[in-house]
Amino acid sequence: xxxxxxxxRAGAVIAFAAGTSLVLAGCAGGGSGDGASTGxxxxxxxxxxENTQTGQLFDILKENQCATEEKALPxxxxxxxxxxxxxxxxxxSGQDALPVFYAGTQSLVKPGGDLEKAGQVLDLRQTFDDLxxxxxxxxxxxxxxxxxxxxxxxxxxxxxxxxxxxxxKKIFADNNIEIPTTLDELTEAADKxxxxxxxxxxASGKTGWTISRWLGAMIYSELGPDALSxxxxxxxxxxxxxxxxxxxxxxxxxxxxxDGITNLDxxxxxxxxxxxxxxxxxxxxxxxxNVNNPDQNKxxxxxxxxxxxxxxxxxANVGSPNVINAKLYNDGVGGWLSCIAKNWGSExxxxxxxxxxxxxxxxxxxxxxxxxxxxxxxxxxxxxxxxFEGLFTPKANADxxxxxxxxxxxxxxxxxxxxxxxxxxxxxx
Amino acid sequence: MKHxxxxxxxxxxxxxxxxxxxxxVMVVPAIWSFVLSFMDGSPxxxxxxxxxxxxxxxxxxxxxxxALLFTLKYAIIISVxxxxxxxxxxxxxxxxxxxxxxxxxxxxxxxVVLPTVAIALLFGKLFSVSPQEGPINSIIGLFGAPxxxxxxTGENAFIVIVIMDLWRSMGFFxxxxxxxxxxxxxxxxxxxxxxxxxxxxxxxxxxxxxxLPVLMATIIFSLNSSLKVFDSILALNNGGPGxxxxxxxxxxxxxAFTYGDFGYGSTLALVITVVxxxxxxxxxxxxxxxxxxx
Numbered sequence: 001x002x003x004x005x006x007x008x009r010a011g012a013v014i015a016f017a018a019g020t021s022l023v024l025a026g027c028a029g030g031g032s033g034d035g036a037s038t039g040x041x042x043x044x045x046x047x048x049x050e051n052t053q054t055g056q057l058f059d060i061l062k063e064n065q066c067a068t069e070e071k072a073l074p075x076x077x078x079x080x081x082x083x084x085x086x087x088x089x090x091x092x093s094g095q096d097a098l099p100v101f102y103a104g105t106q107s108l109v110k111p112g113g114d115l116e117k118a119g120q121v122l123d124l125r126q127t128f129d130d131l132x133x134x135x136x137x138x139x140x141x142x143x144x145x146x147x148x149x150x151x152x153x154x155x156x157x158x159x160x161x162x163x164x165x166x167x168x169k170k171i172f173a174d175n176n177i178e179i180p181t182t183l184d185e186l187t188e189a190a191d192k193x194x195x196x197x198x199x200x201x202x203a204s205g206k207t208g209w210t211i212s213r214w215l216g217a218m219i220y221s222e223l224g225p226d227a228l229s230x231x232x233x234x235x236x237x238x239x240x241x242x243x244x245x246x247x248x249x250x251x252x253x254x255x256x257x258x259d260g261i262t263n264l265d266x267x268x269x270x271x272x273x274x275x276x277x278x279x280x281x282x283x284x285x286x287x288x289x290n291v292n293n294p295d296q297n298k299x300x301x302x303x304x305x306x307x308x309x310x311x312x313x314x315x316a317n318v319g320s321p322n323v324i325n326a327k328l329y330n331d332g333v334g335g336w337l338s339c340i341a342k343n344w345g346s347e348x349x350x351x352x353x354x355x356x357x358x359x360x361x362x363x364x365x366x367x368x369x370x371x372x373x374x375x376x377x378x379x380x381x382x383x384x385x386x387x388f389e390g391l392f393t394p395k396a397n398a399d400x401x402x403x404x405x406x407x408x409x410x411x412x413x414x415x416x417x418x419x420x421x422x423x424x425x426x427x428x429x
Numbered sequence: 430m431k432h433x434x435x436x437x438x439x440x441x442x443x444x445x446x447x448x449x450x451x452x453x454v455m456v457v458p459a460i461w462s463f464v465l466s467f468m469d470g471s472p473x474x475x476x477x478x479x480x481x482x483x484x485x486x487x488x489x490x491x492x493x494x495x496a497l498l499f500t501l502k503y504a505i506i507i508s509v510x511x512x513x514x515x516x517x518x519x520x521x522x523x524x525x526x527x528x529x530x531x532x533x534x535x536x537x538x539x540x541v542v543l544p545t546v547a548i549a550l551l552f553g554k555l556f557s558v559s560p561q562e563g564p565i566n567s568i569i570g571l572f573g574a575p576x577x578x579x580x581x582t583g584e585n586a587f588i589v590i591v592i593m594d595l596w597r598s599m600g601f602f603x604x605x606x607x608x609x610x611x612x613x614x615x616x617x618x619x620x621x622x623x624x625x626x627x628x629x630x631x632x633x634x635x636x637x638x639x640x641l642p643v644l645m646a647t648i649i650f651s652l653n654s655s656l657k658v659f660d661s662i663l664a665l666n667n668g669g670p671g672x673x674x675x676x677x678x679x680x681x682x683x684x685a686f687t688y689g690d691f692g693y694g695s696t697l698a699l700v701i702t703v704v705x706x707x708x709x710x711x712x713x714x715x716x717x718x719x720x721x722x723x
Contacts, residue, residue, distance in 0.1 A: 206667070
């Protein structure tokens with residue numbers, strides 16, 4: 001009797017365990033989806049919620065220039081908040097369920113990154129070359145991508161931004177200030193504006209990279225264009241005296257930044273510049289979308305742009321990584337990539353006044369003056385460098401952003417700031 | 430009904446669906462999180478067993494130690510504040526305002542139903558220094574003092590966090606304790622009054638001991654929620670400046686989901702669980718003491 005009872009209990013336990021396993025297995029992703037063997041059945045795109053430009057341009061392309069590709073492989077868009085993107089990508093990848101086109105993160109898609117190792121990152125140099133459209137990618141964009149990804153080409157350059165200082169021409173003229181050409185002149189100009197009761201520089205402590213980019217630019221200005229690549233390769237450390245000295249210079253410039261910078265958010269920062277309440281702001285050329293929006297820009301053509309003093313060229317980037325899932329690549333995806341390469345540059349400039357890493361095949365007339373000026377500057381730029389965190393690990397990136405405001409306000413010393421970031425880099429986090 | 434509940438199979442059938450759901454959404458993730466704390470890797474390339482490596486890292490991680498100390502400081506101050514303010518309000522409702530307390534109770538409870546992000550934005554503006562001075566700095570200015578950048582230092586930011594979290598939660602704890610106070614039989618209070626007890630003596634000798642069970646439940650609730658603080662700080666200042674006001678929960682979130690280190694993130698989650706468990710057991714043990722024996 002006991003034996004029978006025990007057997008029945010054991011059977012029940014096994015059945016329960018098996019049932020639970022089935023439930024859990026049902027929750028988990030399949031190891032290899034259909035897409036993996038047959039290629040894409042739709043041109044599925046996953047970008048962040050904050051990225052409104054990409055979806056808008058795809059909508060235009062699918063109706064017009066890429067209508068044939070759309071018919072062969074219909075375009076679909078899904079979005080997720082940028083804060084959740086990395087974990088979503090990792091989970092989708094683990095289930096072999098990544099879409100065709102996804103917004104990856106740099107550390108995952110670079111050579112040796114998890115997604116690259118898992119074979120879910122398409123080599124776009126080879127692909128564009130095979131499709132005969134590699135010449136549609138500007139040399140400047142190719143150079144930035146290669147610097148950023150150890151010589152690889154894993155991202156579609158839907159954006160190409162240079163960074164520098166946006167300034168208020170009227171405030172400069174009212175205070176008899178010329179565009180600074182050295183770091184000392186920049187400091188003098190800021191001090192003069194402060195004395196005149198104007199906010200010389202605006203940045204956002206909540207979006208700390210708007211401050212740490214100053215540090216990167218000052219490092220290039222003082223130590224040369226290879227200063228940060230030396231840190232990435234281990235030939236120099238951020239804790240070396242010359243690097244700490246530059247961080248101290250930024251801290252010394254701190255009083256010229258807007259008061260209460262620590263909790264100032266990104267939108268308020270932009271509004272300060274666009275309302276004419278601040279004289280200077282370090283930013284990338286994606287800010288043109290705000291400048292060209294009359295609802296936001298209250299000072300019209302009074303906003304200008306100049307190169308950060310002392311840098312030969314501009315810090316440049318190609319936006320967040322836009323990756324093609326190698327496992328889903330087929331002729332339909334290739335068709336879309338050809339169409340994007342040939343048309344994205346012109347359409348982005350025409351529709352949004354923004355720059356991409358693709359050649360502009362249909363010149364756009366009647367560009368706003370600042371947009372035209374920056375387009376000219378990009379075409380004449382002698383070269384480009386990466387931004388401060390360009391080669392950093394995710395933790396170094398986050399710590400740099402979180403501690404930039406304390407560095408600026410003096411709540412954290414220059415030594416401690418550089419030591420923290422170097423510690424992150426040393427630990428590989 | 431008695432027949433049904435006397436049948437073990439019937440009980441199993443009734444309980445099984447709830448148990449399965451609990452198993453799926455609570456027990457399995459908790460066990461998986463515990464297992465992950467001994468692993469390293471990611472969902473993309475898989476996880477590998479690394480033994481106690483994450484725990485070794487934990488004991489040498491200054492950031493985790495700072496987050497733990499901040500969490501304990503926050504939990505103690507907030508819990509004391511929530512209980513004292515909540516109890517004071519409950520006494521006010523019960524013994525002073527009595528039946529006319531409905532409006533005040535509703536007003537004080539109102540912040541509880543507001544979204545945390547909205548409250549964080551509100552307090553960010555209240556204590557701001559630029560682009561416009563907030564009301565707090567304007568009041569400070571009336572006394573001739575310079576404006577304070579409340580979010581520039583960890584000490585000042587902590588003051589704002591404490592004020593904000595007490596303001597948004599005291600109404601909830603007041604209602605919780607009020608529910609206990611109104612259950613005290615009027616005869617006991619009348620007897621005490623006849624014996625000459627009144628005011629603070631009545632509260633200390635009669636009201637507090639009689640309402641002790643609900644007070645203990647409130648302390649456990651308060652401690653556990655404050656040890657797991659996350660959303661209010663994330664929305665107000667993201668644990669800044671730097672990591673000066675980063676609690677363990679926020680550090681765990683950043684470690685797992687921003688830095689992609691799921692193994693170490695799970696280790697931090699385990700620490701939070703242990704701390705919450707220890708705090709709860711401590712309160713339970715102290716509440717078992719026989720108060721009549723002094």
